[in-house]
Amino acid sequence: MRLTAVAASAVLVGGLCAVGTVTSGLASASPVKAHSARGDGDSCHLANGIKHVVQIGFDNVHFFRDNPNVPSDLELMPNLLNFIEQNGVMLSNNHRLPG
Amino acid sequence: MVNADPARTPTLAMFANPDYYLQTGSTSCTASGVGTSYKSPNCVYQTDSYAWDHGDYAAEVNSNYVGFVGPGVKHLGLDGPAANQGPDSAGANSGLTVVSDYHLPGPWVDETDIRPTMMYLLGLRDDYEHDGRVITQILSYPNFALSQPGVTALGECYKQLNSSVGEFAADTLQADTNAIESNTAGDSEYLRVDAQLRGLEVARDQLAGQIKGELEDAAFRDKPIFGTAQQTGACQALIKAASALSNSTSS
Numbered sequence: 352m353r354l355t356a357v358a359a360s361a362v363l364v365g366g367l368c369a370v371g372t373v374t375s376g377l378a379s380a381s382p383v384k385a386h387s388a389r390g391d392g393d394s395c396h397l398a399n400g401i402k403h404v405v406q407i408g409f410d411n412v413h414f415f416r417d418n419p420n421v422p423s424d425l426e427l428m429p430n431l432l433n434f435i436e437q438n439g440v441m442l443s444n445n446h447r448l449p450g
Numbered sequence: 451m452v453n454a455d456p457a458r459t460p461t462l463a464m465f466a467n468p469d470y471y472l473q474t475g476s477t478s479c480t481a482s483g484v485g486t487s488y489k490s491p492n493c494v495y496q497t498d499s500y501a502w503d504h505g506d507y508a509a510e511v512n513s514n515y516v517g518f519v520g521p522g523v524k525h526l527g528l529d530g531p532a533a534n535q536g537p538d539s540a541g542a543n544s545g546l547t548v549v550s551d552y553h554l555p556g557p558w559v560d561e562t563d564i565r566p567t568m569m570y571l572l573g574l575r576d577d578y579e580h581d582g583r584v585i586t587q588i589l590s591y592p593n594f595a596l597s598q599p600g601v602t603a604l605g606e607c608y609k610q611l612n613s614s615v616g617e618f619a620a621d622t623l624q625a626d627t628n629a630i631e632s633n634t635a636g637d638s639e640y641l642r643v644d645a646q647l648r649g650l651e652v653a654r655d656q657l658a659g660q661i662k663g664e665l666e667d668a669a670f671r672d673k674p675i676f677g678t679a680q681q682t683g684a685c686q687a688l689i690k691a692a693s694a695l696s697n698s699t700s701s
Contacts, residue, residue, distance in 0.1 A: 354520030354571055358564055398573025399521035399591075406568070414515040415536030423533045425515075436527045439519030440588050443530030444556040446549055446615050447514050449465055449507040 352400040357407045357435060358445075414443055465507035465623070469544040472506075507623065509537035509547045512615040513554075516564055522571045524590050530556030550610070550617040557587040558609045558616070566669065575670040579662065583608060584669040595668035600678030605665055607685035612658040621692035622647055628699035639699070646695050653688055661685065 397404075412424045425432050435441045452459050466472050475493060485492030513536055531554045539545030562582030569575055570584045586592055586602045595601070610616040629643035661681060667673040675681075 352521050354523075354568070355518070356564065356568055357517040358515070358561065396573070398571065401521055401572055404568070404572065414533055415510075415513065415531075415538065416534050417538065419534055419538070419540075426533050435517035435519055438525065439517060439523045440526040441515060441517045441528045441530070442556060442559050442585070442588070443513075443515045443528065443532075443536065444554045445514045445516045445530070445559040445561065446512050446613060447561050448614050449512060 353403045353405060354399075354401050355405045355407070355435075355439070357409070357431070414441075467544060467546055468506060468508040468511060468539055470506070507548065507615070507620075508539070508545050509549045509552060510539050510545045512549050513537050514561070516559060516561075518567070518571075518585075518588060520571065522590050524588050526588060528556075529587070530554060548620045549615045550620045557585055558606060558613070559585055560609065560613050566666075570669050579666050581612070581662065583662075583665045593669070593672045595672045595674045598674060598678070600682065601665075601668060601675055604661060604675065604678045604682045604685070607682050607689070608658065608661045608665065610689055611654060611685050612662070617689050618650075618654060618692045621689075621696040622650060625692070625696040625699050628696070632699070643695065643699055650688065650692055650695070657681070657684055657688060 414423055414425045416423045416426070432441070464472055473488070475488070476491070478491075479493035480491045481493050483492050483494075485495035486497065487495055515530070536554075537545065537547060537549065537552055560582055562580065563585050564582070565576075566580040566582050567585045567588070570589070583605045584596065586596050586605060589596065611618045613619060625643055626647060629640045629647075632639035632643075634640070664673075664675045664681075668675050
């Protein structure tokens with residue numbers, strides 16, 4: 352079982368794409384220590400049968416069209432966009448800090 | 451911009467028009483007129499060699515997306531504005547609009563919500579309190595506390611109260627901007643607005659901090675939230691107060 356999250360930042364800096372894979376027993380999504388909600392200490396059992404986490408961050412890859420007559424960056428990646436929309440949810444009312 | 455170290459809190463934060471770029475310049479620049487180079491004596495200059503279109507407190511720049519796929523995530527498809535319905539910088543003033551004016555469809559989400567939502571779906575919890583909330587609208591199996599009536603509505607209001615580009619933030623920023631631009635004897639207008647902003651800030655911090663803790667406990671400890679309707683009412687009242695203050699100032 353796999354959990355996938357795709358997010359983007361519209362900040363105009365150099366391109367960045369990070370893909371992380373975490374397997375059961377190595378679950379630490381960030382340097383901050385994470386605890387199992389079940390209180391299992393360091394033996395980590397992910398919920399819902401999840402074994403792997405894939406988190407992809409896009410930089411300056413737009414979902415919204417910059418020009419109404421030109422498909423956006425994500426519209427030009429139909430395999431990825433269709434995967435998300437057909438198997439989960441794409442939330443486009445998402446917001447970031449002013450930058 | 452405000453963290454645990456008060457020495458790092460800026461005295462003045464500037465947000466320019468979307469196609470403006472702010473940078474440090476000469477303290478003796480000329481306020482009137484537009485120059486052609488950053489070396490010009492004018493405080494403002496234009497150049498055709500570089501286009502900046504990613505500033506600042508503007509709807510297009512502050513709008514983004516996040517997708518979730520996996521066990522525990524509802525199959526909702528696109529839940530928000532379509533690709534051709536988002537804010538853009540076309541038209542007058544280069545997209546000088548704020549997100550909260552658009553009333554976009556779909557759950558209002560901030561990037562701070564991604565981490566707690568991921569952790570919830572994984573059945574993990576951090577050893578600190580998140581600023582964001584678990585996006586309850588996308589959960590296939592919310593726990594008992596999150597599935598109680600009024601919890602999602604409280605979370606939605608919390609977003610508008612605490613998001614940096616939500617209604618409360620936009621209205622207080624507008625009020626403060628108008629106050630700074632005012633020119634009344636003894637700075638009376640500025641002082642009036644500043645005092646009210648301080649009152650709103652204290653009230654916001656108290657209520658948002660309370661709601662944040664309750665949402666965290668509901669998500670990660672399955673602790674029910676009591677008085678959701680009353681708290682949502684208080685939250686909405688604060689947002690209305692910020693709007694009223696903004697409307698009482700002149701831009």
